[in-house]
Amino acid sequence: xxxxxxxxxxxxxxxxxxxxFAVSGFKLAIAAGAVKEIRGMEGLQPFTLGGISAQIAKLRxxxxxxxxxxxxxxxxxxxxxxxxxPSRVMVLRNMPTGVLVDSTDRIMEISALHALPxxxxxxxxxxxxxxxxxxxxVVPVVNHGAFLNRAELETLxxxxxxxRGVVTV
Amino acid sequence: xxxxxxxxxxxxxxxxxRFALPAETVTELARxxxxxxxxxxxxxxxxxxxxxxxxxxxxxxxxxxxxPAAPPRRFYLIANCKIGARQELTxxxxxxxxxxxxxALTPLTGTEPPYISGLLAMGSETVEIVALEKLVCVEATA
Numbered sequence: 001x002x003x004x005x006x007x008x009x010x011x012x013x014x015x016x017x018x019x020x021f022a023v024s025g026f027k028l029a030i031a032a033g034a035v036k037e038i039r040g041m042e043g044l045q046p047f048t049l050g051g052i053s054a055q056i057a058k059l060r061x062x063x064x065x066x067x068x069x070x071x072x073x074x075x076x077x078x079x080x081x082x083x084x085x086p087s088r089v090m091v092l093r094n095m096p097t098g099v100l101v102d103s104t105d106r107i108m109e110i111s112a113l114h115a116l117p118x119x120x121x122x123x124x125x126x127x128x129x130x131x132x133x134x135x136x137x138v139v140p141v142v143n144h145g146a147f148l149n150r151a152e153l154e155t156l157x158x159x160x161x162x163x164r165g166v167v168t169v
Numbered sequence: 170x171x172x173x174x175x176x177x178x179x180x181x182x183x184x185x186x187r188f189a190l191p192a193e194t195v196t197e198l199a200r201x202x203x204x205x206x207x208x209x210x211x212x213x214x215x216x217x218x219x220x221x222x223x224x225x226x227x228x229x230x231x232x233x234x235x236x237p238a239a240p241p242r243r244f245y246l247i248a249n250c251k252i253g254a255r256q257e258l259t260x261x262x263x264x265x266x267x268x269x270x271x272x273a274l275t276p277l278t279g280t281e282p283p284y285i286s287g288l289l290a291m292g293s294e295t296v297e298i299v300a301l302e303k304l305v306c307v308e309a310t311a
Contacts, residue, residue, distance in 0.1 A: 026207055079208035117217070118252045119226040119259060119305055122210035131207075131217070131224055138205040138217055138224060 011112035011130075018132070018141060020105040021090065024081035027105070027139055029132060034144040036093040037065075038104050041086065044072060052159040056152055063089065063098050071156055072098035073147045079127065097148045110134065113141060175271040178289060180296060181246050182265040183231045184239045189270075189289055189298045190248055196258065197247040198267055213305065218245065218260050227260045230304055233284075234297075240264050250301045259301060274298075 018029035019038075044061040047053060058077035063070040070091055076084030078099075086100040113130035128140045148156070177192035199220065204227050206216035213232060218225045225247060231239035242262030250259040272289040281288075281297065284304035289296040 023208075028207070080210065081208055114224050117224060117226040117257055118255055119214060119228065119250070119257060120209055120211050124209035124211065127208070133219055133222075133224070136219060138207065138219060140207045 011114040014113075015109055015111050016113070017107055017109055018139075019090070019107050020139065021075075021088070021101045022103045022105065023075045023079060023101050024084045026079075026081070027137075029108075029110070029139045029141045030090065030099075030144055031129075031141070032107050034092055035090050037091040039089050039091065041089060041100075044089070044100075047071070049156075049159050049163065052155060055155065056148075059148070059152075059156075060100065061098075063091070065091065068096060069160065070096050070098040071148055071153075072100055074100045075147075076100075076102075078147055080123075092144055092147070095145070095148075096153065097144075099144075099147050108134065110139075110141070116140075175273050177269060177271045178296075178298065179246065180268045180270050180291070181261070181263040182267075183235045184264055186235055187291075187294065187296050188234060189296045190246065190261075190301065191298070192269060194248045194250075194301070195246060196249065199245040199247055199260070201243060202245065215262075220247065220258070220260075223258065225258045225260045227262060228301070228305055229262055230299065230301070231262065231264070233304060234299070248301060250305060252302060252305065259305070261301070272296075 017032035019032050019035055020027055020029050043063055047059050047062050058073050059071055060074045061072040063072055072089060085102050088101050088104050090099045110132040113132055115130055116128050126146045129143045130141055132139045132141055178189040179192050179195045180187045180189050202218050204216040213228050215227045215229045218227055242264055244263050245260040246263050247258055247260050249256050272291055275288045275290045284300050285297045286300040287298040
């Protein structure tokens with residue numbers, strides 16, 4: 001017979017710095033180490049690439065930085081939310097992805113990451129690494145690799161190569 | 170009078186109707202607390218509660234059991250729910266106070282939805298027993 005303790009997943013206890021950000025009134029967090037830069041919306045170019053724009057509707061802009069093309073995902077569309085007022089771009093580290101958010105708040109340390117309860121069964125299982133509890137408030141910690149997954153990045157890379165020739169990402 | 174062999178159930182109201190959960194699955198009746206929400210796409214789940222350091226999903230079964238016209242929920246019945254291989258606490262918003270009762274099962278008529286696991290005869294009232302895990306699974310895959 002399994003004990004109650006065995007049945008109950010324990011939160012991961014590693015401490016981690018996260019950046020709190022807001023989208024459509026919701027507070028979320030992203031690993032601080034996953035973010036290379038936070039900047040305003042200057043320099044964003046509308047993304048239009050034939051059928052790919054329709055295929056990846058959450059991808060709204062690109063950003064050129066130091067010879068690298070970043071694909072900027074609208075976080076509100078990613079999370080299927082409405083009523084967003086984007087003003088900041090989080091440029092991710094080690095991937096050609098930017099994330100358009102309403103605002104960024106503060107860096108804080110979380111001491112535990114709770115698994116998303118298994119009752120949540122839809123897209124959110126890919127969206128989040130888990131849930132942090134900060135002063136009694138639940139803040140989802142996003143899976144930054146899900147803003148543009150490997151297949152979507154491959155599609156983009158191939159599309160841009162077709163249009164421009166070789167692109168550095 | 171409780172007949173020998175009768176099982177205990179927690180009866181909970183959703184508007185005018187009452188439903189039942191097996192008493193052994195219910196851990197707590199909680200006062201209204203702040204449901205915390207975050208973006209997700211799973212039907213029926215309205216958010217989570219933090220109870221004693223645990224994160225408990227809130228499953229608004231009233232939407233399925235009585236429809237959108239259910240009155241405001243006043244309490245949370247927290248019950249164990251088997252999801253996949255795991256037992257998880259799940260908070261069920263209810264519209265009034267609950268009652269512990271014992272009664273014998275009456276046969277299903279065959280017309281009930283799959284998430285009704287039995288019927289209780291409580292005087293002139295027939296109370297449906299809710300199989301929470303089936304209700305969550307049916308809606309999650311809908």
